[in-house]
Amino acid sequence: MSSIISKASQAIRIWNEVRKNPTAVINYFNQGAYFQLFKEDYTTWKSRKPSYIHAYLGLVQPPTKAHFSLSMFSVDSITDKTPVETNWEAFETNLKHNPYRAAIIPDPSMNLIDSSPIITPLEGLTRSIQWALHKDLWIEKQNDLVQVFEIPFSDLSVLFEEEFADYIILSPALKEQETPNAFAIDLILWGYNSNGVTWNRSMDFLRPAPPFSFPSNFQLIKYAL
Numbered sequence: 001m002s003s004i005i006s007k008a009s010q011a012i013r014i015w016n017e018v019r020k021n022p023t024a025v026i027n028y029f030n031q032g033a034y035f036q037l038f039k040e041d042y043t044t045w046k047s048r049k050p051s052y053i054h055a056y057l058g059l060v061q062p063p064t065k066a067h068f069s070l071s072m073f074s075v076d077s078i079t080d081k082t083p084v085e086t087n088w089e090a091f092e093t094n095l096k097h098n099p100y101r102a103a104i105i106p107d108p109s110m111n112l113i114d115s116s117p118i119i120t121p122l123e124g125l126t127r128s129i130q131w132a133l134h135k136d137l138w139i140e141k142q143n144d145l146v147q148v149f150e151i152p153f154s155d156l157s158v159l160f161e162e163e164f165a166d167y168i169i170l171s172p173a174l175k176e177q178e179t180p181n182a183f184a185i186d187l188i189l190w191g192y193n194s195n196g197v198t199w200n201r202s203m204d205f206l207r208p209a210p211p212f213s214f215p216s217n218f219q220l221i222k223y224a225l
Helices: 004-018 022-030 039-046 088-094 121-140 153-162 219-224
Strands: 035-038 052-060 069-076 096-099 148-152 167-176 183-193 196-201 207-209
Touching (some): 004 096, 121 167, 121 183, 148 153, 153 167
Antiparallel strands (some): 035 167, 148 207, 167 183
């Protein structure tokens, strides 16, 4: 069985080569709508007591498929602070593969619990719609597209433990900046259980890199590149 580290490093390396080609990037993002995180993955990471989840973008060629597809490889910040070569077993256990899935944007009016989130469900949906409407033009203007998202682990804890989500979807979004008609890439987290959407969690504290610089504890990308 192939190593998930090898799969992730190859996918990250291919994405790094493609991410400056707007036409290709638009095509990959148009193939789906969201990434998905499961509660069992959260439980694995929780034991490490991380501050963040590092979510790396990558391109994977699925078995029997001729073309590559977008994926996210997620690992806790505790595991990712030690070089892969000396921490192989921990990476094999804690690194998770999250394929980009095709679906419609979630309806925030469906069984939402009022928990006073930092942004409203409507704002979350608005950012997702801005992505759907403007991503092509926005991507064409980028010369250094995102490689990894730094996601606060506390966001996952709220959704899984306070809002009783069975899984979370992370949908790409565009967040308006102070400069008129300027956007930055974002991810909106939606919790789901048997009742539908549970909550919308603000991602204002999420840090995509680029444009933010990589701190020294992003070891997987160092290993991949």
